[in-house]
Amino acid sequence: MAFFFGRRHSISSDTPVEGDGLPRSERGRRSSVPNIADHNNAAQTRGVIHDIFHKHRPDADTHFSSAAKAPGTVRGTATASSRTSGSAHPQDEKTGAHARHDSGVHESMEEHRSEKVTRSHKPHHHEQSPSPQNQLTKKDVETIFSGAPYFLLEKGKHGLWYPQIIFPFDDHDPTIQCLGDRRPLPHASYTLCTLHAHLPVPDDWVVEGELPVHLGSWKRTEAPKRATFDVGVLEVPNMLSINGKDPGTVGFRHFLELPVADAAVYVAPERARPCSDMLHISSLPATQAYELMGHYNDPYALCSDGTIHDRKQMLCEGPVAWKRIGVRDVDLRTLVERLQTLKDLRYEILHGDMPRTILDMEGTRELHSGLFSRFLYPPVRFLLMDAHDPHSLKAQIRALTVVLATPGAWLDFGLIDWRLHIGQLLWENPPHVDGDFLDPSKSDKAWVHATLERKWLLVQMVLAAELLLRLDATVRVGMLQNSRDIDVSVRDVYDFDRLRSGKLNWDLVTVRRLMDSFNFTYSSVDPGARPQMPSLPGKHEDRHHRRSFLETFTHHRSSTSPTNHNECAWRCHLVPSHVDQQLKGLFVFADNLGWPRLQQFKNALRSTLEGEGSVERIREAFATPIRNPLPAGYTAQELRKEMYNRSPSRRLLLLRPRDSTDPLDVGGWITRTWLAGFVIPGESISHLLMATMLENDADAMATLGPVINLYGGFAYNGKTWWSKKSIVGRVLASQEGTKVCLAWLGSSVLPKDSQTAQPLDNTWFEVDVREPPRRPGKPRIKHGNRLSFESTPLGLGDMTSGAFLMPVDGPTESWSKLGINFEDLAFTIDGERRQPEDNHLTVAQKACVNFTLTSDAFEPKTVSFSLTYNVRFVSSHECRPPGGLISYHHTMGANESGRSSSTSSYVSHRHHRLPGHPLHRSYAYRWVPLESLTENPSPTDGNSSGFTKDEILVLDARNSHDKETYARAWCSSVGYHAIIGKVGRTCLACCIREARALQVEAVIRIGDGFLTPASSIQVLYGGE
Structure with missing residues (x-):
């Protein structure tokens, strides 16, 4: 099956790119419609799909009759011999039981099974070996899995993995390749949220709800004509998929990256500490200690020696401390003028008629002179070790990289x-x-003025801009144009990449945004609102302390009055x-x-x-x-x-x-x-x-x-607005009338106090929540190729027609008589953390969502779910089942209620599609009636719930916003992430596979009735 895994392009290298010019019988995988004109292939394909749909009526009747008699959990097993689960549906909810489809897999699969998906799968029940005529061929696979998303992780640099979703059998079908799982960005300004590649958003593009409006033209002004240096860093998680197709959801990529998000990797600045030699200076030999102390104040001495600086303390120590990391006391006017010059040059690089670099304005020696005379001290020996010419661009890049990568200084x-x-x-x-800012009033040093920290930020930005444009010139001239003037090898590029830490990469991203956003001007007059002047030294005499031996030895007072460092930075x-x-x-x-x-x-x-x-x-x-x-x-x-x-x-x-x-x-x-x-x-x-x-x-x-709570929500004028960081917002998002934009939601549901039953209005909320239990081992995004192997459409077993099911959603009215009504949202206020009235912040120790359940089988009852766990909901990725007409004739059983003949009622349609993609029997799943959710203890409390490992729970919440809210609230109460699979967008089989790819425990089916997933763009095939 090597033709399937990881292939983005055509299987056959001699296949023409323009598939539309070929006869229909020769298009192969280029069309989603089965090849009917080819009699041999068509006959085999029809036979395969008939096998998937085929039913043995006596076996099926026996299965349903036994299921009705079972007092507990009903388990229906599909095997290749009986194929009783050819069309899998939820068991009648009147039994109040779970209808389980484990597809013949009762034992847990090994963590590291064979990579060869064609290996014969051994089901739990004895069955005969599949006949040769039932073995799926390459043509069969291309046909029946056309339009099925394939989930994988693409390996990047530095051991990173990037989530991807491809359609390997539909490379040249744009209507399938454009399928997705996220909403478009509502406005052009929102593209600032991401570094990921995306199509330009037109100037007049506005999205209200799910549809673009007021689109006058597709023009995008000020779009760059060419690319610049690729920093090689992306925001994590992917912000393009912050908004899934459904309110309160995220996309596949965003969810997978949450465990390795920037907020989780970069928690706080490192604690300041001197280098290890300084910590043990008393134990060093006298000569070594003297040499260490003698070079302590040299330029660049504390850049790469293991010292982690305290930025605020270093600023207070003044130019002597700045010199230790190679930075001069920069003149503000020079700094501002240089920023504007580099901004103008970058604009020319991106928008000019001719390709340019910084070398078109200044030569390497001029660049060297300007950098090391105005901003940095001349480079020392260790910065020139690999450079043949001390004035070379390579030496300048290394010096800038080392300075900006100094831990804790910036x-x-x-x-x-x-x-x-x-x-x-x-x-x-x-x-x-x-x-976390410097308080200038706590220092009596002459150079510690109110705008010192602002100026230090501008120094950081101008150094980052110098580095960015030099790196761009290195790539454009040194490598792409093979310049003789610039000696840069591929190894040098790797060395530059190794020196660039995560912090330094984000410096480059930030300075790009700074230069895109502003023009820089210098004014010799301070602004009207003068900065606060530092207090007199006399007020701080009590803060003076006796210096240690080390501080006394290394401390230097400037013999001259300060010149540059006390200039007001508001002049920029x-x-x-x-x-x-x-x-x-x-x-x-x-x-x-x-x-x-x-x-x-x-x-x-x-x-x-x-x-x-x-x-x-x-x-x-x-x-x-x-x-x-x-x-x-x-x-x-x-x-x-x-x-x-x-x-x-x-x-x-x-x-x-x-x-x-x-x-x-x-x-x-x-x-x-x-x-x-x-x-x-x-x-x-x-x-x-x-x-x-x-x-x-x-x-x-x-x-x-x-004071606002960005991870909570607030009630105002009888309505509420919630951050998607809050589980309350993600659950309430399924209510009708919810409004969404980026990571905020607007709702008409007003919470109430659980003790007083009074509505909580005109206040901010903080709702306590716990993270759901994590599976042991590495996060899913670090599983590499295992993710695609464990979610492939081909399954992990036999490649025969009998090894696949066709799971579909049955008509809801025929088997579900349950009524669910959302009642209210109640907060249990934490009395010990009750805030003063001036704070306008309500801390909820517990949030409960209350429902009323009605049915012919029992009296109305109230059900309450506590929103305990901070679970996520993932919007299912769109799919498009293959085209074809499949009909079979049988008499429906009494218990089927028309569920199994979903395709036959549409046979007369000319361009009908199958109700979904086939699902391999190795993917275990179970239908769970909504009313039975209250009868099971939390699966996180143990194994008493009856749910097995790797079994996907399918909750049917179609035709009702309240049912979807009910299912989401239950997921939060037990700690289950869930796929939100909308009928008509994603078939059930693809939802189950996506759940396996993400290691998500549940699938919540929503939408109206029984629909076949289809593309949002209608295309007529074959010129018809």
């Missing part, structure tokens, strides 16, 4: 926290009452370039979430940001720093420790209300970050949009307060 944008808070340094006046003005586009993106976000008083909200912002004189007002607003006082009910220490918080239900952020009386006030640093488009890829885009919307709604700020 802001680390690998941390999701700094990706969000970077705007706080650019526009908020210190001291900051939240975040950042002028945004894309305010109009960002403002439209904000309005789309508010509109899609159903924000109240939307027109009033839009008018307030337009009055400042649009119209005559708006350009000058925006320039002045972005050049003026703002202050944000500490709100009542909070302490600075409490807010600062939230910066690196990794709680799944709590992430606090301090907003600044907009002053409507000030024409230059456009909110706080959050609003400015969004309006500038300075959005670093990752989850921060959703936080910035919601925070910007709240900051600029005066009534919402007055009602809800300035």
